[in-house]
Amino acid sequence: MILNKATGIRIDGKKHMSKTTPMHEYLNPRFVYLPLIQQNSPLKRTVEVGDTVKIGQTVALREGFGAMPIHASVSGKVTAIKKVWHASGRMVDALEIENDHQNALDDAIRPEPDPSLFTREELVNKMVNAGLSGLGGAGFPTYVKYLAKTPIDVVIINAVECEPYITCDYVMIEKYPEKLLKGLQYFMRAADAKRGVICFKNYNVGIIEALKPLLSHYPNITLFPVKDLYPAGWEKYLVQQVTGRSYPNLPVEAGAIVNNSGTAIVYADVVEHNIPLISRAITISGEGVKEPKNFLVPIGTPVKELIALCGGYADGLDPAKSYYIAGGPMTGRAIMIDELIVNDTLGSVIVKPMPAERNHPACLGCGRCADVCPVFLAPTEIQRAFEMNDKDAVRSLNASKCMQCGLCSYVCPSHIEISDFVFRAKELLRK
Ligand code: SF4
Numbered sequence: 463m464i465l466n467k468a469t470g471i472r473i474d475g476k477k478h479m480s481k482t483t484p485m486h487e488y489l490n491p492r493f494v495y496l497p498l499i500q501q502n503s504p505l506k507r508t509v510e511v512g513d514t515v516k517i518g519q520t521v522a523l524r525e526g527f528g529a530m531p532i533h534a535s536v537s538g539k540v541t542a543i544k545k546v547w548h549a550s551g552r553m554v555d556a557l558e559i560e561n562d563h564q565n566a567l568d569d570a571i572r573p574e575p576d577p578s579l580f581t582r583e584e585l586v587n588k589m590v591n592a593g594l595s596g597l598g599g600a601g602f603p604t605y606v607k608y609l610a611k612t613p614i615d616v617v618i619i620n621a622v623e624c625e626p627y628i629t630c631d632y633v634m635i636e637k638y639p640e641k642l643l644k645g646l647q648y649f650m651r652a653a654d655a656k657r658g659v660i661c662f663k664n665y666n667v668g669i670i671e672a673l674k675p676l677l678s679h680y681p682n683i684t685l686f687p688v689k690d691l692y693p694a695g696w697e698k699y700l701v702q703q704v705t706g707r708s709y710p711n712l713p714v715e716a717g718a719i720v721n722n723s724g725t726a727i728v729y730a731d732v733v734e735h736n737i738p739l740i741s742r743a744i745t746i747s748g749e750g751v752k753e754p755k756n757f758l759v760p761i762g763t764p765v766k767e768l769i770a771l772c773g774g775y776a777d778g779l780d781p782a783k784s785y786y787i788a789g790g791p792m793t794g795r796a797i798m799i800d801e802l803i804v805n806d807t808l809g810s811v812i813v814k815p816m817p818a819e820r821n822h823p824a825c826l827g828c829g830r831c832a833d834v835c836p837v838f839l840a841p842t843e844i845q846r847a848f849e850m851n852d853k854d855a856v857r858s859l860n861a862s863k864c865m866q867c868g869l870c871s872y873v874c875p876s877h878i879e880i881s882d883f884v885f886r887a888k889e890l891l892r893k
């Protein structure tokens with residue numbers, strides 16, 4: 463099933479707030495907090511409190527599905543196991559490492575003399591050893607996509623960055639265009655794919671300007687601008703646009719693998735220098751901060767420090783009367799305090815003033831939520847079924863097909879968070 467109503471709707475991007483400032487590198491926070499959880503999998507710690515660690519040293523293991531190591535993002539001493547706020551909206555255990563500012567590197571980090579010699583298997587193993595997960599928000603272990611037995615025709619880079627406010631992928635591509643192309647080329651070799659395609663919003667001409675001069679060295683890679691509509695970055699939509707094929711479950715069924723642009727940039731360093739996933743880009747934006755910015759930070763950096771580097775809160779704003787959206791405003795989670803840390807899935811934090819109290823909003827029955835739903839759901843009917851705890855009705859209304867785009871809430875004239883009901887109905891089916 464593919465986007466209906468042609469291709470989604472246009473929404474106010476608010477990208478200008480952070481797009482024009484250069485990427486700010488903040489690589490040496492005093493402490494980092496590495497969450498001992500990835501997606502929903504708890505991690506097994508391999509270091510003890512009191513141990514010293516180097517950058518890139520394995521400090522925990524993800525086991526079972528997606529098994530891979532997790533690495534220290536700074537050098538220093540493991541000082542505690544602490545509870546921290548996580549992008550998932552809950553508190554989780556995290557490894558606290560006090561940075562010794564020596565930037566001591568693990569022995570495994572070293573340049574490769576000739577990356578062109580790596581076999582497919584070696585390229586996939588490098589994803590595993592680097593603990594590489596998707597930086598687009600889902601945090602899916604990257605190598606799992608490359609174990610598919612089906613032939614892969616194309617690797618698609620998703621640089622669409624669909625949601626309002628977020629610009630860190632855009633700024634990273636402007637800064638590291640060659641790394642993006644190299645990372646994509648290594649992905650193509652790991653999948654034995656004939657072509658690579660980079661998808662981005664058509665108004666992002668900066669991406670064309672950064673990549674075009676280099677493309678002659680990468681003849682099998684092409685650029686693919688998509689319309690400025692939401693949710694044009696939806697994986698199913700991109701695969702359909704690029705390949706002309708749709709799929710029921712996974713892109714590999716259509717002969718495609720989709721990776722985020724940030725993941726490809728990190729992968730270039732994984733292949734050429736054995737640098738594991740230890741840092742990521744993040745946008746701090748929203749009406750609640752003075753000067754929105756993009757940052758490149760070690761995983762585990764406290765968001766509070768990044769807000770301070772944005773000049774702090776907007777004039778007159780009381781932090782206690784703000785809220786923080788972990789992720790984009792369409793699909794992210796609202797968290798009430800700024801004690802959040804940067805994990806592999808956190809690409810943005812949007813700071814907003816708390817809205818004025820509203821009376822309990824009434825549904826007008828206008829049907830707009832159903833009109834915009836890209837997968838043809840009836841959100842209000844799902845809400846009713848959920849509130850009656852009627853699992854059969856929730857199932858027959860196909861709540862599990864919800865792609866969590868948040869459009870139904872966005873268009874609702876009564877400002878009902880109708881998408882929350884659909885997410886919770888989906889959860890009900892999983893229980
Ligand atoms: S959040 Fe789910 S129900 Fe709402 S518009 Fe998106 S897909 Fe449809």
Ligand code: SF4
Binds near residue numbers: 829
């Ligand atoms: S858009 Fe809002 S007001 Fe209109 S039917 Fe949906 S929930 Fe009700």
